[in-house]
Every structure is written in C-alpha cells, then in structure tokens.
Amino acid sequence: MVVTxxxxxxxxxxxxxxxxxTVILIQRTGWKGxxxxxxxSANQLSFVGVKDxxxxxxxxxxxxxxxxxxxxxxxxxxxLLGHAAIQAGxxxxxxxxxxxxxRLMGLWFSAIRRLRPAHAKLALLEMxxxxxxxxxxxxxxxxxxxxxxxx
Numbered sequence: 644m645v646v647t648x649x650x651x652x653x654x655x656x657x658x659x660x661x662x663x664x665t666v667i668l669i670q671r672t673g674w675k676g677x678x679x680x681x682x683x684s685a686n687q688l689s690f691v692g693v694k695d696x697x698x699x700x701x702x703x704x705x706x707x708x709x710x711x712x713x714x715x716x717x718x719x720x721x722x723l724l725g726h727a728a729i730q731a732g733x734x735x736x737x738x739x740x741x742x743x744x745x746r747l748m749g750l751w752f753s754a755i756r757r758l759r760p761a762h763a764k765l766a767l768l769e770m771x772x773x774x775x776x777x778x779x780x781x782x783x784x785x786x787x788x789x790x791x792x793x794x
Contacts, residue, residue, distance in 0.1 A: 666744045669737045670772045678782020679775045686723070688716045690774040697768050703760040706767065710752055713770045717745055720777040738780070741773045748773075 683691045689712045696709065721742065724734060734742070748766045756763040 662740075662744075665740060666769075669741060670769075670776055672776070677779065678786070679778040682778040682782050683716075686719060688719060688774070688778070689713075690716045690771045690778070694768065694771040694775070697764050697771070701764065706752075706756055706760065706763055709767055710749070710756075710770075713767060713774065714749070716774050717770075720774055720781065723781055724777060738777070741776060745770055745773045 680691055682688070693709045693712055696705070701709065724738060748770045752763050752766040752770070755766070
C-alpha cells in the first residue's frame with residue numbers, strides 16, 4: 644500500500660514537472676517578429692498593460708481587476724485562434740497545453756491572492772505570457788496570410 648502511494652506520488656510529481664517545463668518552453672518560443680503589441684492594440688486587449696503594471700509595483704487591491712482583464716483577453720484571443728482564416732476551428736497541442744495552464748493559473752490565483760499576493764502576481768504574469776504567446780500566433784497567422792495573398 645505504501646509502495647503504491649509512493650509510486651503514484653512520484654508519477655504525479657514527474658507529470659507536474661513535465662507540464663511546467665513544457666509550458667515554460669512553449670512560452671519562450673522565439674518569433675521572427677513580435678506581434679503581441681500590435682495584436683493587443685488592434686483588438687483593444689489589455690494583457691500588455693497588465694504585464695507592464697505587474698512588472699512595476701501594482702497594488703495588491705488591483706489584482707482582481709487585472710485578473711478580470713486577463714480573463715477577457717483570454718476569451719477574445721481563444722475566439723480569434725479558433726476562428727482565424729488559417730487553421731480555423733483547430734488548436735495545436737501547444738495551444739491546448741497553454742489553455743489548460745491558463746485555467747490552472749487562474750485557479751491558483753484565486754486560491755492564493757489573499758494569502759500570498761506576490762505569488763498571485765507571478766500567476767498573473769504567467770497568464771499574461773500565455774496571452775502574449777497567443778497574440779504572437781495570431782500575428783504570425785495574419786502575416787502568413789498577407790504574404791500568401793501578396794504573391
């Protein structure tokens with residue numbers, strides 16, 4: 644019984660370690676051009692401003708508002724990803740992993756925002772990094788579409 648619990652615990656730890664490493668690796672993917680700011684301004688998204696506020700000294704009482712802004716941006720970007728002209732209706736494995744991570748970070752933020760505001764800020768930073776990745780994907784899709792139609 645103890646051995647089974649130990650094996651399950653080790654497997655769970657390794658899965659969480661793999662998942663977190665994968666998310667970090669995906670978010671650090673380099674792009675030829677950064678499209679996040681232009682996509683954010685074109686679609687009136689606020690994740691860039693939220694990220695800048697979090698890197699500054701955002702007051703702890705603003706965290707719920709920042710969280711709601713990221714939630715709105717997430718809905719817009721996932722809608723755009725799912726309905727874009729290229730690869731419409733499908734998400735890649737990387738995008739699905741980041742979507743799951745975004746939701747998990749939202750739960751983590753809700754659980755710790757009152758007890759550990761500094762950790763809650765880190766969760767919001769990771770959520771904004773996910774949105775930045777999605778915006779870069781959208782910008783890359785639009786650039787690819789524009790290049791293909793310009794031929």
